[in-house]
Amino acid sequence: MNSRSLSFGNWVGRTVQVLSRSLDLRSQRHAVISSNLANMDTPGYKPLELTFEKELQEALGQGGPQPIRTHQDHLPGTLDEAATIQPRLRQHQDYALGNGSYQLDLDREMARLAQNSVAYEVTAQLIARKLAGLRLAINEGGK
Amino acid sequence: MNLMTAMDVSATGMVAERVRLNVISMNLANAKTTRTETGTPYQRRTVIFRSRPMGQPFQQFLNEQLGEQIRGVEVVRIEKRGGDFKKIHDPGHPDADVNGYVFYPNINLVEEMVNMLEATRSYEANVTAVKAAKGMALKALEIGR
Secondary structure, eight states, X not given: OOGGGSTXXXXXXXXXXXXXXXXXXXXXXXXXXXXXXXXXXXXXXXXEEEEOHHHHHHHHXXXXXXXXXXXXXXXXXXXXXXXXXXXXXXXXXXXXXXSSOBOOOHHHHHHHHHHHHHHHHHHHHHHHHHHHHHHHHHHHHTO | OHHHHHHHHHHHHHHHHHHHHHXXXXXXXXXXXXXOTTSSOOOOEEEEEEEEEOSOHHHHHHTHHHHHHOEEEEEEEEEEOOOOOEEEEOTTSTTOOTTSEEEEOOOOHHHHHHHHHHXXXXXXXXXXXXXXXHHHHXXXXXXXX
């Protein structure tokens, strides 16, 4: 599944590529959190955590030909890797009791759930805005 | 469709918690039942939960890492708990033994109520997860507007 084969990525811009991958990852994280919540009362279940923030950062900063940055505060230019970011799934250490067993903290998990869905909605909104901007350019451009 | 999988997972959680609530209600309703088909007083029941993988094998193939790890929950069985019945002296009771003792079920009302609250909270957590998934999916639909 190479997203570069979707040729429209070139004119829609890479922002949308990154954002849609981010949507994808957030919906996966939501599934992981749901799984933790459903198994809250299952003996021996080990809560999981899906992380991708670091991977996203790394992907934004490396890979492919990079434009020269003349200032360290400039944004890195290559975002192609973003579409292939692989999240990391591991046992949630925040809930480890230290003796090999885990105890899910309901409030904390609900907070993570809320945080994730708000972030998802923000990301979706950003994509919509970006596309609305393009639409405006298309509509107004011919006038 | 991860959001749909997430909703399926939450649904299994809700089903399991509802079974648990039913069993707790059964325990509460039978707290004073001295007669059952087996001849003993009613025995307290508890549900045993087990996690189970979600999704079709095909889906799992598509998404190896997550497919196996996203787990729903199911009720394995409903277990009878031992017969440590409460022994109460009540010679007038029709089920009293020769010494005038009646055996009542081993049900602690407070314990059942606490379990009931716990089951309700777990159920609500799953409902919230479904609502969040729905909100997210609707938000994603708005991209196309």
